[in-house]
Amino acid sequence: MSTTAPAEEITPQIAAEVLHHYGHRDTHKPDAFYGLLVKLMAKADYANARSLANAFPTWAAAVDLARYSSTGTDTLAAIAAGTPRPSVAPNDYSPFADADPRYRHVFPTPVFFPDPIPGGLALAACLQLSVVPDESLQILDLDAPPIGLCSDCVDWIRTGTDRPSDKPYIECVGCETPTQHDGLCAVCRIEGHDRWKAGTRKTPQLTS
Numbered sequence: 001m002s003t004t005a006p007a008e009e010i011t012p013q014i015a016a017e018v019l020h021h022y023g024h025r026d027t028h029k030p031d032a033f034y035g036l037l038v039k040l041m042a043k044a045d046y047a048n049a050r051s052l053a054n055a056f057p058t059w060a061a062a063v064d065l066a067r068y069s070s071t072g073t074d075t076l077a078a079i080a081a082g083t084p085r086p087s088v089a090p091n092d093y094s095p096f097a098d099a100d101p102r103y104r105h106v107f108p109t110p111v112f113f114p115d116p117i118p119g120g121l122a123l124a125a126c127l128q129l130s131v132v133p134d135e136s137l138q139i140l141d142l143d144a145p146p147i148g149l150c151s152d153c154v155d156w157i158r159t160g161t162d163r164p165s166d167k168p169y170i171e172c173v174g175c176e177t178p179t180q181h182d183g184l185c186a187v188c189r190i191e192g193h194d195r196w197k198a199g200t201r202k203t204p205q206l207t208s
């Protein structure tokens with residue numbers, strides 16, 4: 001199941017208004033409410049950013065680009081100028097994925113655990129768990145990445161550095177190991193994903 005990424009819904013006006021907050025004073029100034037919303041999103045910690053993103057997904061996607069992606073302001077400027085940009089859909093759904101479901105995450109990963117197998121769950125370059133897509137994204141132009149690609153994944157691949165996770169350590173409900181994966185560790189999530197897939201997916205139909 002793939003859905004449209006909120007980043008694809010960023011309008012030229014939203015892009016311009018978020019850029020205004022980030023110092024591009026030649027762009028459109030937001031009205032008072034959206035000006036405050038962008039200010040709030042730009043300062044929000046992990047939990048509050050998630051809450052705000054649920055209510056205002058497109059604005060959150062635009063702020064995420066400016067806040068976290070080294071190419072984000074270029075992307076917003078391209079959107080504001082109306083330049084078409086390729087876009088990618090988020091990874092397939094899994095109830096055991098904890099990577100941001102609004103974005104496409106990239107493999108291979110900075111760690112070797114486990115080997116990314118298409119359809120399986122594995123750590124993406126941003127160190128969150130995501131369903132491995134069928135195709136490789138390594139051929140993309142990461143200096144002008146498509147809209148909808150996870151900015152943390154892009155930054156890791158471009159620079160070899162990742163943004164430390166600000167998620168809290170919580171004991172895993174499965175094995176009691178402290179984990180930054182929202183209370184279910186990577187190992188338990190991967191096992192859960194495999195069980196979920198085995199139980200819910202039908203045998204693939206052979207097509208000619």
Ligand SMILES: [Zn+2]
Nearest residue numbers: 105126150153
């Ligand atoms: Zn990612």
Ligand SMILES: [Zn+2]
Nearest residue numbers: 172175185188
């Ligand atoms: Zn566990």
